[in-house]
Amino acid sequence: MTGPGSPETWAAFDLLTTLVLVVRPHGAVIFANAAFEDQMRLSRRSAQRQSLFDWVADAPRWRESLEAVHLNRVAASRFESQLLRAPHDEPMPVLVLVSAGAGPDELLVEMIEATQQTRQEREERSLSQVLASKDLIRNLAHEIKNPLGGLRGAAQLLALELGGDRGLTEYTDVIVHEADRLQLLVDRLLAPHRHAPEVSDVNIHEICERVRALLLVEHPKGLAVRRDYDISLPDFRGDREQLIQAALNIAQNAAQVMEPQMARGEPAEIVFRTRVARQVTLGKQRWKLALELHIEDNGPGVPAELRDRIFLPLVSGREGGTGLGLHLAQTIVQAHQGLIDCESAVGRTSFRITLPLP
Known part of the structure; x- marks a missing residue:
């Protein structure tokens, strides 16, 4: 049967990217969602054998917040903290929200990685940059290719007219060589857009x-x-x-x-x-x-x-x-x-x- 505080209710937290714990007022972990498992590199079962205070840098602050919400002194508590992860990982800064859970002796702890918002903004900016540059590159490359072909052809014809005068054909050789180099650059720019993926x-x-x-x-x-x-x-x-x-x-x-x-x-x-x-x-x-x-x-x-x-x-x-x-x-x-x-x-x-x- 599904009801307040049941595993079926908590399972919905696995769909969130934020870290979520359901804990007792004294810090014992009842439930940890998939995002918390992933960040802390431990299983849900392992988390349930530990206390919330095992993973935090400022345990007194957490104890005060859990107590204040449990005793209804405040409806919710918000603060910044750090999660202590695996021994070789740096502490993770988080924004914490503690609120009452569904059951009478349960508290809901939500943690958002402080860098997550910055990362999402960076991802969106990167995607916008690539999409904008893709059309620009494609149009610019085609505009460059046409005069390049004419430039290279004219240089080759000029070399034929000059005959065996090596002193002058060295200049036409430079033109042809540089035109080929630019053509190669244009081809590299267009490479990802030319062929359908296999x-x-x-x-x-x-x-x-x-x-x-x-x-x-x-x-x-x-x-x-x-x-x-x-x-x-x-x-x-x-x-x-x-x-x-x-x-x-x-x-x-x-x-x-x-x-x-x-x-x-x-x-x-x-x-x-x-x-x-x-x-x-x-x-x-x-x-x-x-x-x-x-x-x-x-x-x-x-x-x-x-x-x-x-x-x-x-x-x-x-x-x-x-x-x-x-x-x-x-x-x-x-x-x-x-x-x-x-x-x-x-x-x-x-x-x-x-x-x-x-």
Whole structure:
């Protein structure tokens, strides 16, 4: 039978992306939703054997709030706090709301990650940027291609007219070479839009292993590539080759940025980490399950002035870079209804690819 405080009632909390606990006034956990399990990396059964106060940084503040709501001194209590997660994870800042539960001796604790709102705004901004730049790039590329063909052809005809005068044909050779370089740039800009995706069953770890092998061929000395896989992740539908290209663009960019420290004999490492995420919102659509691929490096980090623009076309923080690799990676991932975001500091940069799972 379904009623106040029943498991059937609490099951609805599993549909939320916010962290939800149902607790007794003394802190004993009755129920933890799926989002809480995911963030704290423990099962619901394990959570029910512990106290809420085991996971919080300021237990006295929590005790006061639970008591005040339980004794009806206040209808609800709102405050900021931190959740203590796994030993190697940083505390998670949260906004807390404590209110009365459905049962007489139950309290409802809702926690919203303080960075969640910022992340959602960043995702929406990134999606808008990519959609806006997609049409711009397509139109601009076509406008460039037509005069480029005429320019190259005219240079070749001029070279024929000049005959064997190498002193002058060197100039026409430069024109042809630069026209070809621009043509290649335009082709790379248009690449994700030219071919329909070849959809098949894809395993994220096969993609990681392919990219890892290519990295080690290009950088046989000085680069360590480590794996940290969640082998329980299922296959999903996608374009294998495009996703390999997206992951390779990110990983190659990381390796190239770390080349100076490799040359100095300093440790250079890239980590491929896969995890499952629950109740994820991507492009304003809620997904019950998603996979996360983290590509992390211990390089110098993304310059602060570029962090909000690294996925825009022709933006590069590396000398000689085209500024297309990350843009194309984002375009490919968004075509799979996913998203890439980045967190960077000196000594640790992490690109996270999030893809929905059926």
